[in-house]
Amino acid sequence: MRKALHLLLVAFTLSAAAQALTYTMKELPGLPGGTDGRGAMAINDMGQIAGTMWNANSNQHAVVWDEKGNITDLGTLPGHCISSAADINELGQVVGWSGEAQNRNKHAVLWEKDGSVRDLGTLGGNISEATAVNNKGHVVGYSLLKGTGAHAFLWKPETGMTDLGVLEGCTHSSAEDIDDAGRIVGRSSGSAATLHAVMWEAGGNIKDLNAALNIAASNATAINSKGQIAGKAGWMCCKGNAFLWDPGKGLQDLGRLSNLPKLVMVLLHPPPVPGSDATALNDHGQVVGWSHDERAHSHAFFWSRDTGMIDLGAPKDARHKQMIESKYHLKLIAFDDEGWSSASDINNSGVIVGGSSGHAVMWIPSP
Numbered sequence: 151m152r153k154a155l156h157l158l159l160v161a162f163t164l165s166a167a168a169q170a171l172t173y174t175m176k177e178l179p180g181l182p183g184g185t186d187g188r189g190a191m192a193i194n195d196m197g198q199i200a201g202t203m204w205n206a207n208s209n210q211h212a213v214v215w216d217e218k219g220n221i222t223d224l225g226t227l228p229g230h231c232i233s234s235a236a237d238i239n240e241l242g243q244v245v246g247w248s249g250e251a252q253n254r255n256k257h258a259v260l261w262e263k264d265g266s267v268r269d270l271g272t273l274g275g276n277i278s279e280a281t282a283v284n285n286k287g288h289v290v291g292y293s294l295l296k297g298t299g300a301h302a303f304l305w306k307p308e309t310g311m312t313d314l315g316v317l318e319g320c321t322h323s324s325a326e327d328i329d330d331a332g333r334i335v336g337r338s339s340g341s342a343a344t345l346h347a348v349m350w351e352a353g354g355n356i357k358d359l360n361a362a363l364n365i366a367a368s369n370a371t372a373i374n375s376k377g378q379i380a381g382k383a384g385w386m387c388c389k390g391n392a393f394l395w396d397p398g399k400g401l402q403d404l405g406r407l408s409n410l411p412k413l414v415m416v417l418l419h420p421p422p423v424p425g426s427d428a429t430a431l432n433d434h435g436q437v438v439g440w441s442h443d444e445r446a447h448s449h450a451f452f453w454s455r456d457t458g459m460i461d462l463g464a465p466k467d468a469r470h471k472q473m474i475e476s477k478y479h480l481k482l483i484a485f486d487d488e489g490w491s492s493a494s495d496i497n498n499s500g501v502i503v504g505g506s507s508g509h510a511v512m513w514i515p516s517p
Contacts, residue, residue: 391406
């Protein structure tokens, strides 16, 4: 049994512009008898964290860590063996999905604070996933249709699951976040290699953000109470940078990290393309995500207008070598054991959660 919190002894002192702001990385505990998992996915302002870890049976399960770091297994729907958590609101409600082995069938679910789980259903297909929940208990995500395609959905206790539709000419959509005013952001895409960041207004009308952003391809991942939107400008799998769009200040390219550690004597086919992805932002307009270079290193970042993009770092981990070899089907001749990290969420106190080299972690700020 691990201790409640493991200090990884990794502290990252930020630039002078950050006025000596320091982040300390701590590892979150796993389930008894289990191994590491996907990581911590979301944190609320109370310090409660939702994520996904492996249990003693080697099945991934949605979990919650309380304010003291104690972990609780949220379990699955009856008859299912795996689950995953994506978001947690200020009421302690958690959303994600529950499924059968190998993800053959999975449904979007809502876990109440008392641990009970509700099946949110689908739009006719056999797969749905919930990605976000606001403080009214309204849930968004995506679902396969009975025929072809996948559509974003909005679920409310009083109405159930509603199809949010797609942009004209598109066949797919996915909702990524929802604020308390009911504004929803996500993406819509089609067979003609199109990718549009979109916003659904509280009334349900869908708006193409590519024109407003003056971007050919983009994906919106988060929205805060001020209507600021974070995402990625460019294709999700290819070159592009994280962005922040402000209703009053317009589009801000957040850039990407430079001078990440390099692999040695390695030629990747195809080589990864440098870029960055924004995953979340808080009400202060602070953005987190991850940035990667052409040599497959990925580090979590923190961004604010005062500091710019800050590398949150990653501890060295020999398992990263195995991951790179498996992903790119190669044998590394030399490797510096540099680990990877990715930030998934940030609360209004500036606490960040995510994953690092297979561990669920949090970054705690010190002024």
